[in-house]
Amino acid sequence: MHSTPFTLERRRLTALRLASQQIGTGGLSTPGDVARWMLAMQAQDFPGAKWSVGLRAPRTSEATVDAAFHSAEVVRSWPMRGTLHLVPAEDLGWMLDLTAPRAIRSAASRRAALGIADADVERVRQIAIASLTGGRALTRGAILGSIAAGGVSTEGQRGYHLLWYLAQTGTLVLGAGQGKQQTFSLLDEWVRTPRRLDRDEALGELVYRYFRSHGPATARDLVRWSGLTTGDVRRGLAVSGSLLTALDLDGVRYHLAPETLAQPGAPARVHLLPGFDEYLLGYGDRTAALATEHSAAVVPGGNGMFKPTVVADGEVVGTWRRNVTRGEVLVEPLLWSPLRGVLQDGLVEAVGAYGAYLGRPARLLRSPSAQVPEAARPR
Numbered sequence: 001m002h003s004t005p006f007t008l009e010r011r012r013l014t015a016l017r018l019a020s021q022q023i024g025t026g027g028l029s030t031p032g033d034v035a036r037w038m039l040a041m042q043a044q045d046f047p048g049a050k051w052s053v054g055l056r057a058p059r060t061s062e063a064t065v066d067a068a069f070h071s072a073e074v075v076r077s078w079p080m081r082g083t084l085h086l087v088p089a090e091d092l093g094w095m096l097d098l099t100a101p102r103a104i105r106s107a108a109s110r111r112a113a114l115g116i117a118d119a120d121v122e123r124v125r126q127i128a129i130a131s132l133t134g135g136r137a138l139t140r141g142a143i144l145g146s147i148a149a150g151g152v153s154t155e156g157q158r159g160y161h162l163l164w165y166l167a168q169t170g171t172l173v174l175g176a177g178q179g180k181q182q183t184f185s186l187l188d189e190w191v192r193t194p195r196r197l198d199r200d201e202a203l204g205e206l207v208y209r210y211f212r213s214h215g216p217a218t219a220r221d222l223v224r225w226s227g228l229t230t231g232d233v234r235r236g237l238a239v240s241g242s243l244l245t246a247l248d249l250d251g252v253r254y255h256l257a258p259e260t261l262a263q264p265g266a267p268a269r270v271h272l273l274p275g276f277d278e279y280l281l282g283y284g285d286r287t288a289a290l291a292t293e294h295s296a297a298v299v300p301g302g303n304g305m306f307k308p309t310v311v312a313d314g315e316v317v318g319t320w321r322r323n324v325t326r327g328e329v330l331v332e333p334l335l336w337s338p339l340r341g342v343l344q345d346g347l348v349e350a351v352g353a354y355g356a357y358l359g360r361p362a363r364l365l366r367s368p369s370a371q372v373p374e375a376a377r378p379r
Contacts, residue, residue: 009249013216013288014314016247019263020215020256021279022056023271023311029057031068032088039209040085040095042281043076046182048274048308049086054357055271061359069176072190076174076182077167081227082107084174092187093170093194098202099227100168111165114158124152124162125171129186137175137183200239203228207236208243208257214282215256216247224284268313270339270346272320272331272354275306280316290316294336310335310350312343322354329358332365 018024021038028034034056035041043049050065053074068074076086079095082103087095127150131138138146144159154162163184166172175185197205210222219233226233237244237255245258273279280286280298289311290298297319298307310318310333318335331351339347348364355362 010288011314013249013254016216016256016260016263017214017279017288018314020213020260021282022213023273023279024269025263026058029059031057031060031065032073033057035068035074035086035088036091037209038213038278039091039206040079040087041278042083042276043086044084045274045276046076048276049076051274051354051357052277053086055273055353058353061357063359066177072175072192075191077187078103078164080225082164082168089191090193090195092173092191094197094202095206096168096170097197098199098206100170102227102229104165104168107161107165111161114156114161116158116161116165120152121162121165123150125166125169126150127152128166128171128184132172132184132186133189135185135189137178137185139178139181139183141181143184200235203232203236204239207233208240211240211244211255212257212260214278215244215260216249216254217256217283218252218254218285221283221285225282268342268346270313270343270350271311272350273309273311275308277309279311280306280309289314297336310347312339312346324358324360328361328363329355330363330365 022028022034028037031053034053038056041049041052050062053065053068054060054062065074069076072089074086075089075092076084077092077096079085079087079092080099080103124147127147128143131143131146140163143163144154147159147162148154152162163172167174167187170187172184173187173190175183175190177183206226206228207222210225211217214221214225219230219237222228222233223230228236243257244255245261247254247256247261280290286295290309294316296302298309298316299305300307307319308321309316310320317337317339318333320331320333322332323330331354333347351362351364
């Protein structure tokens with residue numbers, strides 16, 4: 001099969017994106033720092049989303065990330081495209097004000113197909129408020145039980161859609177976990193100090209923070225990422241003004257923060273990314289990092305489920321899987337071709353970093369395509 005060349009232009013684009021996404025830079029210290037820098041990180045795979053936070057703040061652990069959710073510093077909701085993301089708690093409200101109306105309109109036919117009437121939604125809202133007021137939290141099963149007991153059917157996909165709708169309209173938010181289950185709380189009670197922005201301020205804020213954390217990226221990438229219209233993105237670019245700069249590569253206009261261009265060149269490194277990490281999911285066009293001929297290995301069947309990826313010097317070079325036991329975590333890379341010497345060492349370091357995040361020794365299993373040492377220990 002013909003291999004897409006990893007050209008100098010692609011390499012420059014991926015190097016700048018690694019820097020802006022704070023992957024391998026060591027510049028962020030806490031989960032809150034990461035969430036505020038990234039603004040939103042796709043999070044339907046919750047363990048993977050937590051690792052997306054951990055790899056951008058190398059001195060954090062999974063327990064530290066969990067603590068950020070328990071303290072309501074970071075929350076999980078559906079702020080864009082009807083998809084779960086983790087966001088800084090204080091930013092969720094204005095993001096919903098900006099993006100939810102369009103998402104709700106686009107889901108109208110789905111509500112109708114499920115037989116959900118406006119009266120059902122408002123009845124469910126009353127039940128949720130009565131069940132959760134006073135700082136209470138309920139698991140998904142428990143709150144759906146309360147809704148059903150209140151006379152509104154939650155069968156099939158109705159329950160999921162009702163909870164989604166209440167989150168979109170600012171009533172509910174996913175709160176702290178109970179064991180392996182997350183709970184729902186009232187947004188106004190769980191997030192005590194929300195930021196309030198008018199529409200122009202919100203557009204400028206979202207556009208600036210996206211390009212600061214994801215640039216170089218195109219306006220089309222942001223339309224895809226946010227669910228906003230092209231006109232909204234243009235307005236946000238006008239509001240953000242001189243905070244951003246432009247870069248032309250291969251005849252394509254990219255936007256980014258000027259300080260990203262000033263970042264020193266990073267040495268070639270290897271990173272173990274979770275399946276839905278923003279390094280791939282943050283762009284409509286992912287071919288800078290992921291060659292077209294390998295996309296089916298990362299998204300088998302094109303079904304929207306992204307496998308965890310091995311990224312070497314900015315390029316996706318394979319996938320990986322893990323097996324967490326009581327005493328260690330086993331990491332098996334599935335590479336498309338062998339890594340050269342310095343990157344073999346980088347793979348060992350990446351496995352050690354993942355083990356350190358989980359708080360247990362990590363062992364690298366030999367891959368048929370990668371000639372690497374068998375063991376890596378967190379430092």
